[in-house]
Amino acid sequence: MAPQIQLGLVGTGRIGRVHLQTITQRLPQARLAAVTDVNQQAAAAAAEAFGIAHIAPDYDALLADDRIDAVLICSATDTHADFIIKAARAGKHIFCEKPIAADLAQIDAALQAVEAAGVQLMIGFNRRFDANHQRIRAAVDSGEIGTPHLLHIISRDPSPPPLDYLRVSGGMFFDMTIHDFDMARFLLGEVTELYAAAGVLIDPAIGEAGDVDTAVITLKFASGAVGTIDNSRQAVYGYDQRVEVFGSAGVARSDNLFADAVTLSNRISVYRGLPLNFFMERYISSYQAEIAAFVACLVTGQPMPVTGIDGRIPVLMATAARRSYQENRPVRLDELLTDG
Ligand SMILES: NC(=O)c1ccc[n+]([C@@H]2O[C@H](COP(=O)([O-])OP(=O)(O)OC[C@H]3O[C@@H](n4cnc5c(N)ncnc54)[C@H](O)[C@@H]3O)[C@@H](O)[C@H]2O)c1
Numbered sequence: 001m002a003p004q005i006q007l008g009l010v011g012t013g014r015i016g017r018v019h020l021q022t023i024t025q026r027l028p029q030a031r032l033a034a035v036t037d038v039n040q041q042a043a044a045a046a047a048e049a050f051g052i053a054h055i056a057p058d059y060d061a062l063l064a065d066d067r068i069d070a071v072l073i074c075s076a077t078d079t080h081a082d083f084i085i086k087a088a089r090a091g092k093h094i095f096c097e098k099p100i101a102a103d104l105a106q107i108d109a110a111l112q113a114v115e116a117a118g119v120q121l122m123i124g125f126n127r128r129f130d131a132n133h134q135r136i137r138a139a140v141d142s143g144e145i146g147t148p149h150l151l152h153i154i155s156r157d158p159s160p161p162p163l164d165y166l167r168v169s170g171g172m173f174f175d176m177t178i179h180d181f182d183m184a185r186f187l188l189g190e191v192t193e194l195y196a197a198a199g200v201l202i203d204p205a206i207g208e209a210g211d212v213d214t215a216v217i218t219l220k221f222a223s224g225a226v227g228t229i230d231n232s233r234q235a236v237y238g239y240d241q242r243v244e245v246f247g248s249a250g251v252a253r254s255d256n257l258f259a260d261a262v263t264l265s266n267r268i269s270v271y272r273g274l275p276l277n278f279f280m281e282r283y284i285s286s287y288q289a290e291i292a293a294f295v296a297c298l299v300t301g302q303p304m305p306v307t308g309i310d311g312r313i314p315v316l317m318a319t320a321a322r323r324s325y326q327e328n329r330p331v332r333l334d335e336l337l338t339d340g
Contacts, residue, residue: 005030005298008068008092010059010083011075012037012046015097015124015287018280019072022291024050030295036062037075059083063090070120070298072291073097077175078168081106088117095294097124099178099318100311102170104336107315111308122294122304123311125182129289132254136245137187139252146249151188151219151227153180154242156235158278160202163209171211172198172231173318173325180229181314181321184219187245188227190313193220195330196321202234217321218330238274239282257282 007023007030009016016037023032034054037043043055056062062071063086070093073083081101087094094114100107100123114121127133139145157176161169169175173196184191198215200207207213213233220226232240244253256275263272276282290306297304320331 004028005295006033006067006069007031007072007295008033008056008062008065008070009035009072009074010037010062011073011079011097012039012042013074014280016072016074017046017049018284018287019074019095019291020046020050020052022288023295024052026288027292027295029299033067034062034065059086063087063092069093070095070294076165076168077101077170081110084110084121085113088113088119088121091117091119093120093298095122095124095291096311098182098311099170099174099315100308102174102315102318104312104315104319107308107312111312114308120297120304121308121311122290122297123306123308124290125179125186125306125310125314126283126286126290127179127183128186128306129286129293130283131285132257133183133186133243136243136252136254139250140187140245140247144250145245145247145252148188148223148225148245148247150244150246151184151221151225152242152244152246153183153227153229154240155180155229156232156240158235158238160206160213160233163205166206166209166211170318171322172213172215172233173321174315176233177215177217177229177231177321178314178318180217180231181317182310183243184221184227184229184317185310185313187243188221188223188225190222191219191317191333192222193330193332194218194317194320194324196324198321198325202232206233212325215321215325217324239276239278241275241282 032052034056036056071087073096196217198212202213215231217229324331
């Protein structure tokens with residue numbers, strides 16, 4: 001039997017607890033050796049909920065724990081790049097939540113530290129592990145829908161996150177659209193140019209925090225295909241997650257997921273319940289599959305399925321989207337490469 005992988009986790013908030021649940025309840029080949037969080041109460045509550053024996057006083061102490069083979073970085077976005085560098089220097093393999101950072105120079109420093117240390121790094125683009133998205137990708141790869149011409153991603157949250165979260169998130173393009181940029185690459189390959197039309201239509205406080213809450217981004221792919229991403233921070237009917245790839249020989253389309261498959265009909269209408277409300281319900285299987293994939297790669301030594309470069313390119317796209325929105329013009333991605 002392969003030895004058990006010992007894991008440490010930093011950041012026991014929303015997503016940290018999702019991963020703790022997967023590791024402690026579904027992955028016998030991994031063991032959660034310790035957790036830490038600047039909010040010690042949050043760490044203590046998570047440790048109790050998931051039966052974790054050790055709470056490290058801080059991240060440095062977690063990294064100093066010789067039992068730990070790999071860390072999961074689930075703390076706020078503005079900690080990720082620094083925490084990757086520290087983990088790499090401590091010789092730990094790393095799973096890091098998206099995005100690595102909003103700043104490309106910080107990402108490059110983190111990726112260099114990983115390379116220099118020779119540790120493995122996986123970025124948490126969980127939607128690649130969703131069964132619907134994988135089936136659409138398979139339809140593209142197999143030629144079932146011919147040559148892809150159009151991509152449409154509708155990605156709307158049920159409600160905006162708290163302002164405290166927004167302020168350290170990097171903004172909507174870096175925090176939310178980042179998943180859709182990754183999905184666009186996952187399905188149709190590299191994007192060469194994009195144009196972002198965006199605004200503040202939901203809450204003026206989001207605008208005062210320097211962010212937007214509504215956007216449509218048009219994409220041009222290296223293949224010649226074109227696409228759109230449609231984002232809102234507030235869909236009153238719940239989490240709206242739909243993807244369509246239209247090609248020369250057909251179309252592959254995924255709809256929202258629901259708690260049940262029942263429709264009710266009466267004299268007035270045909271109706272059904274709302275879509276699953278948010279990411280923790282809609283994407284739970286994908287989170288479980290991504291952590292299982294991470295642990296499997298640690299066990300086998302296989303390359304990680306979502307690499308540091310896969311983490312970097314969507315941030316480049318988000319940077320282009322921000323510039324496009326600010327300057328109200330299409331932005332080529334290679335324009336940013338020559339910025340240095
Ligand atoms: N892949 C996904 O679908 C997904 C979903 C949600 C969040 N995320 C990402 O995960 C990260 C956390 O998001 P969340 O929603 O869980 O946020 P959260 O605010 O619920 O939790 C973050 C936790 O990190 C802790 N923390 C912050 N700074 C720290 C530090 N310096 N040291 C130790 N702990 C620290 C906080 O106390 C908090 O408990 C963000 O980067 C976010 O983008 C990814």
